[in-house]
Amino acid sequence: MIIDADxxxxxxxxxxxxxxxxxxxxxxxLGLVWMLAIMESVYVMTGxxxxxxxxxxxxxxxxxxxxxxxxxGVTMEFQFGMNWAYYAHYVxxxxxxxxxxxxxxxxxxxxxxxxxxxxxxxxxxRVKHLLVTWFLALATSLSALWILIAxxxxxxxxxxxxxxxxxxxxxxSFAEVVFNxxxxxxxxxxxxxxxxxGAMFVLSISAWYLLRxxxxxxxxxxxxxxxxxxxxxxxxxxxxxxxSGYAVSENQKMKMAAIEAMWETEPAPASFTVFGIPDVQxxxxxxxxxxxxxxxxxxxxxxxxPIPGIANLVExxxxxxxxxxxxxxxxxxxxxxxxxxxxKAILSAHDKDLGYALLLKHFIDDPRQATPEDIQxxxxxxxPNVPVLFWSFRIMVACGFYFIALFAYSFWLSxxxxxxxxxxxxxxxxxxxxxxxxxxxxxxxxxxYGRQPWAIEGILPTALGVxxxxxxxxxxxxxxxxxxxxxxxxxxxVLMVKFARKGPDGLGLWPSTTATKx
Amino acid sequence: xxxYETLRVIWWALLGVLLIGFAVMDGxxxxxxxxxxxxGRNDEERLVLLETIEPTWEGNxxxxxxxxxxxxxxxxxxxxxxxxxxxxxxxxxxxxxxxRPVGFNFRGKIHDTRxxxxxxxxxxxxxxxxxxxxxxxxxxxxxxxxxxxxGDLRMSWHGSFLELLHPFALVAGLVSLSMLLAxxxxxxxxxxxxxxxxxxxTLARWFTLAYVVLYVIAGIWLAYGVPGYAIVGPVVxxxxxxxxxxxxxxxxxxxxxxxxxxxxxxxxxxxxxxAVGVQLTVAKTGLAGFISSSLMVAGTILxxxxxxxxFLLPSRLDPRSSLTVWDASSSHTTLGLxxxxxxxxxxxxxxxxxxxxxxxxxxxxxEHVRDSSHTY
Numbered sequence: 095m096i097i098d099a100d101x102x103x104x105x106x107x108x109x110x111x112x113x114x115x116x117x118x119x120x121x122x123x124l125g126l127v128w129m130l131a132i133m134e135s136v137y138v139m140t141g142x143x144x145x146x147x148x149x150x151x152x153x154x155x156x157x158x159x160x161x162x163x164x165x166x167g168v169t170m171e172f173q174f175g176m177n178w179a180y181y182a183h184y185v186x187x188x189x190x191x192x193x194x195x196x197x198x199x200x201x202x203x204x205x206x207x208x209x210x211x212x213x214x215x216x217x218x219x220r221v222k223h224l225l226v227t228w229f230l231a232l233a234t235s236l237s238a239l240w241i242l243i244a245x246x247x248x249x250x251x252x253x254x255x256x257x258x259x260x261x262x263x264x265x266x267s268f269a270e271v272v273f274n275x276x277x278x279x280x281x282x283x284x285x286x287x288x289x290x291x292g293a294m295f296v297l298s299i300s301a302w303y304l305l306r307x308x309x310x311x312x313x314x315x316x317x318x319x320x321x322x323x324x325x326x327x328x329x330x331x332x333x334x335x336x337x338s339g340y341a342v343s344e345n346q347k348m349k350m351a352a353i354e355a356m357w358e359t360e361p362a363p364a365s366f367t368v369f370g371i372p373d374v375q376x377x378x379x380x381x382x383x384x385x386x387x388x389x390x391x392x393x394x395x396x397x398x399x400p401i402p403g404i405a406n407l408v409e410x411x412x413x414x415x416x417x418x419x420x421x422x423x424x425x426x427x428x429x430x431x432x433x434x435x436x437x438k439a440i441l442s443a444h445d446k447d448l449g450y451a452l453l454l455k456h457f458i459d460d461p462r463q464a465t466p467e468d469i470q471x472x473x474x475x476x477x478p479n480v481p482v483l484f485w486s487f488r489i490m491v492a493c494g495f496y497f498i499a500l501f502a503y504s505f506w507l508s509x510x511x512x513x514x515x516x517x518x519x520x521x522x523x524x525x526x527x528x529x530x531x532x533x534x535x536x537x538x539x540x541x542x543y544g545r546q547p548w549a550i551e552g553i554l555p556t557a558l559g560v561x562x563x564x565x566x567x568x569x570x571x572x573x574x575x576x577x578x579x580x581x582x583x584x585x586x587x588v589l590m591v592k593f594a595r596k597g598p599d600g601l602g603l604w605p606s607t608t609a610t611k612x
Numbered sequence: 613x614x615x616y617e618t619l620r621v622i623w624w625a626l627l628g629v630l631l632i633g634f635a636v637m638d639g640x641x642x643x644x645x646x647x648x649x650x651x652g653r654n655d656e657e658r659l660v661l662l663e664t665i666e667p668t669w670e671g672n673x674x675x676x677x678x679x680x681x682x683x684x685x686x687x688x689x690x691x692x693x694x695x696x697x698x699x700x701x702x703x704x705x706x707x708x709x710x711x712r713p714v715g716f717n718f719r720g721k722i723h724d725t726r727x728x729x730x731x732x733x734x735x736x737x738x739x740x741x742x743x744x745x746x747x748x749x750x751x752x753x754x755x756x757x758x759x760x761x762x763g764d765l766r767m768s769w770h771g772s773f774l775e776l777l778h779p780f781a782l783v784a785g786l787v788s789l790s791m792l793l794a795x796x797x798x799x800x801x802x803x804x805x806x807x808x809x810x811x812x813x814t815l816a817r818w819f820t821l822a823y824v825v826l827y828v829i830a831g832i833w834l835a836y837g838v839p840g841y842a843i844v845g846p847v848v849x850x851x852x853x854x855x856x857x858x859x860x861x862x863x864x865x866x867x868x869x870x871x872x873x874x875x876x877x878x879x880x881x882x883x884x885x886x887a888v889g890v891q892l893t894v895a896k897t898g899l900a901g902f903i904s905s906s907l908m909v910a911g912t913i914l915x916x917x918x919x920x921x922x923f924l925l926p927s928r929l930d931p932r933s934s935l936t937v938w939d940a941s942s943s944h945t946t947l948g949l950x951x952x953x954x955x956x957x958x959x960x961x962x963x964x965x966x967x968x969x970x971x972x973x974x975x976x977x978x979e980h981v982r983d984s985s986h987t988y
Contacts, residue, residue: 157717160717161714164670168676168677168709171677171681172680172702172706175683175691180766182695183765186684186688187685187688190686190688190946191949193685194682194684194953195950195953196681198678198954198958199953199957206964207671207964209666209669209670209968210971212667213666213667214971217971217972257943260765260943264945264946266945429763561696567699567700589721
C-alpha cells in the first residue's frame with residue numbers, strides 16, 4: 095500500500111478550504127434565524143407592523159446567506175466519500191450515523207420549511223408562520239448538534255471499538271457517542287459563536303443606517319434585539335469555550351499543550367502564557383508573559399493536577415506506538431488464523447493503541463519493521479503546528495472578550511435609549527462586523543488543525559484516510575472549487591451589500607425617514 | 613429486534629426508498645430546471661416555472677443529502693468506493709448541486725436580462741448534468757467497475773473518467789434524462805399556468821415515448837449484451853461485512869434474479885404502465901399525469917435494483933471485491949439504530965412535507981407572477 099503524499103496534501107488543503115468556506119455561512123444562518131424568530135414573535139405578540147417588516151428585511155439577507163450555506167454544505171457531505179474513502183470505510187459505522195440523523199431530524203425540516211418562511215406570509219396564518227420560523231430556527235441548531243456529535247467523536251472517539259475482521263471501528267454504545275462531553279461542549283460553544291455572528295451582523299448594519307440617518311426606528315429596534323441576544327451569546331461562547339477547553343485537556347493533551355506552547359510539564363498549577371514567540375526548533379517560547387495558576391485552573395479545575403508538556407507527551411506516545419505494533423502484529427496473525435487465541439488476547443489488550451502503529455505507515459510500509467528512529471519520528475509527528483495554534487487561539491479569545499464588552503455596552507446604551515447618540519460607538523459597531531468571522535475561522539483552525547496528525551484522535555492518522563485517487567484528479571476538483579467558490583463569494587458579497595444598502599426603505603418595506611430627525 | 617440478514621434487506625430497501633424519493637421529489641425540480649429555456653418562452657413564463665418549485669426544491673434536495681448520509685452510515689463501503697472511484701463524475705454532480713441553490717436564489721435578485729439569462733443557463737446545465745450522470749453511474753453498476761480491496765480493505769481503483777462512458781452506460785444515462793425530463797414536464801403540466809401546461813403536456817408525451825424506447829433498448833442490451841455477476845459457493849447472509857470472504861463469478865445473467873423471483877417483473881411493468889398513464893392522462897388531468905410519471909420513475913429504479921440484487925457494486929477487475937447486500941453493510945448495531953431513527957423521523961418528514969405541499973396547492977398563474985414583486 096503506497097499512499098501518495100501529494101494526494102494527502104491536496105486532499106487536506108481541499109477539505110480545509112471547503113470547510114472554512116462553508117463555515118463562513120453556517121454560523122450566520124445559525125444566529126440570524128434566531129433573530130428572525132425573536133422579531134417575528136414580537137410581531138405576533140404585539141401586532142406591530144414594524145416587527146413584521148424587520149423579520150422580512152433581515153429575512154432577505156438571511157435567504158442570500160442560507161443559499162450559500164446549503165450550496166457549500168453538499169460538498170462537505172460528499173467529500174468524505176470522494177477524498178477520504180478509507181476514512182469513510184474505517185469509521186462510517188460510527189461517524190455516518192450522526193450525519194444521517196442530522197438529515198432525518200434537522201436538515202429535512204430546515205429545507206422543507208425555509209420555502210414557506212419566504213413564500214408563506216400570505217398563505218398561512220400569523221401563528222402558523224411564526225411556528226414555521228421557530229421550527230426553522232430549532233432545526234438549524236439541531237443540525238449543528240448532530241454535526242458536532244460527529245465532529246466530537248473525531249476529537250474524542252468514545253463508544254466504539256475496532257473490529258479486525260471488518261477492519262474498521264464499530265459502535266459499541268451510541269449513547270456514549272451522543273453524550274460525548276466533548277461533543278456537548280463543542281455544540282454549545284459553536285452555536286453560541288453563530289449567535290454572536292448573527293447579532294453582530296444585525297448590530298453592524300443597523301449602526302450603518304443610524305450613521306446615515308436612515309430607517310432610524312427600524313434600526314434602533316433591530317439593535318436592541320441584537321444587543322441583548324448578542325450579550326447572552328457572547329457570555330455563553332466564552333464560558334462554554336472554557337468548558338470546551340476543559341474537555342480538550344482531558345482527552346487531547348497534545349492539542350492543549352500546543353495551544354499553550356507548553357514544551358515541558360510545569361509544576362501544578364500551570365501558568366497561562368498571554369504572549370510569547372513559540373520557537374519550534376529549540377522547543378521553547380521566547381518573551382513569554384505568564385499569568386500564574388490560570389492554565390492549571392482552566393485545564394484541570396484544580397490546583398494540584400499538572401498539565402503535561404509536549405516533551406512528556408512525545409515520550410508517552412512512544413510507549414503507545416510499541417503497544418500499537420503488538421496489536422498490529424496480532425491483527426495480521428488473526429487474518430491468517432482466525433482462531434489464534436494468543437493473538438486475540440494481544441489485540442484486545444492493545445487495540446486502543448493500534449492507531450499509533452498506523453502512524454508509522456508515514457515512514458515505513460510495515461510497522462512491525464520499525465526502528466527506534468522510526469518510532470521517534472512517528473512520535474514527533476504527533477506535535478501539531480505550535481505557533482499557528484498558539485496565535486489562533488489567542489486572537490480568538492481576544493475577540494471573544496471584545497464581543498462581551500461591545501455587546502454589554504450596546505445593551506447599556508439600548509436600555510438608556512441612547513443607541514444613536516454616539517457616532518464613535520456606531521462606527522465601532524460597524525467596523526466590528528468582520529470579527530465574528532475571524533474568531534469562528536480561527537476556532538475551526540484550533541479545533542481541526544490542532545487535531546493533526548489524526549483524522550480520528552489516536553485511531554486513524556489523517557494521511558491513511560485518503561482515497562485511491564490521483565493527484566491530477568484532486569488538482570482538478572481543487573481548482574474547480576477555488577474557481578467556483580471565488581465566483582460565488584463575489585456574487586454573494588455583491589448581493590449582500592446591494593440589499594443591505596437598499597435597506598428596508600429601498601425595498602419598500604419601510605417608509606423613508608429624513609436624516610434631520612436623527 | 614431484527615436479525616442481521618433482515619436488517620440488511622431492510623436497509624437495501626431503504627436505500628431504494630431514498631433513491632426513489634430523490635428521483636421522484638427532486639427529479640422534477642431538475643426536469644424543470646433543464647426545461648427552463650424550452651418551456652419558458654420569456655422571463656414571465658420562466659418565473660412561473662421557477663415559482664412552481666421555488667418553495668420546495670430545497671426540501672426535495674434533502675432526499676439526496678439524506679441518501680448520501682444514509683449510504684455513509686448503512687453502506688459505508690458503497691459510499692466510499694463509488695464516490696472516490698467515480699471521482700470526476702461525482703465532482704460534476706457536486707458542482708451542479710452547488711450552483712443550483714444559488715441559481716434559484718440569486719436569479720431573481722437583479723432585474724437584468726443578462727444576469728437572468730446567465731443563471732437560466734446555469735440551471736439548465738445543472739439539471740442536465742445531474743440527470744445524465746446519475747443514469748450513466750447506474751449503467752456502470754451493471755457493467756461492473758474497476759476496483760479491488762487489499763487485506764486492510766483499502767480500495768484501489770484502476771480506471772478513468774472516460775471509461776465510465778461505455779455505450780451501455782450512455783444509454784442508461786439517456787433513460788434517466790428522458791425519464792426525468794418527462795417527469796419535470798408532467799410537474800409543469802400540473803402546476804404551471806394553463807398556457808404553459810398545455811405545451812408541457814405535449815412535451816411530456818414525447819419524452820415518455822423516448823423513455824419507453826430507450827428503457828426497452830437498455831433492457832434488451834442488458835439481457836443479451838451485459839454479463840451478470842453471481843455469488844458462487846455458500847451465500848452467508850448474516851456474516852461479518854468483509855467482501856473478501858466470498859467468491860464471485862461473472863458470466864451469468866442480470867435477469868437471473870427475475871427468474872428466481874417472478875414477482876420482480878412487477879417493477880418494469882410498473883415503469884411501463886406509468887409511461888402509458890402519462891400518455892393517457894397528462895393532457896387532461898395534471899395530477900394523474902404527475903402520479904403516473906412518479907410511478908414510472910419508481911418502477912424504473914426498482915427494476916434496476918431488483919436486477920442487481922444482491923449486488924450493490926460489482927467489480928469487474930476483481931469480482932471477489934464486489935460489494936453485496938450481505939457483506940458491505942454497517943454493523944448489526946448501527947443498522948438497528950438507524951432503522952429506529954428512520955422509523956421515528958420518516959413519518960414526520962412525510963407529514964410536514966405533505967402539509968407544505970397542501971399549503972402551496974394550486975397552479976402558479978401568469979397573473980400571480982405579474983402581481984407579486986420578486987425581490988424576496
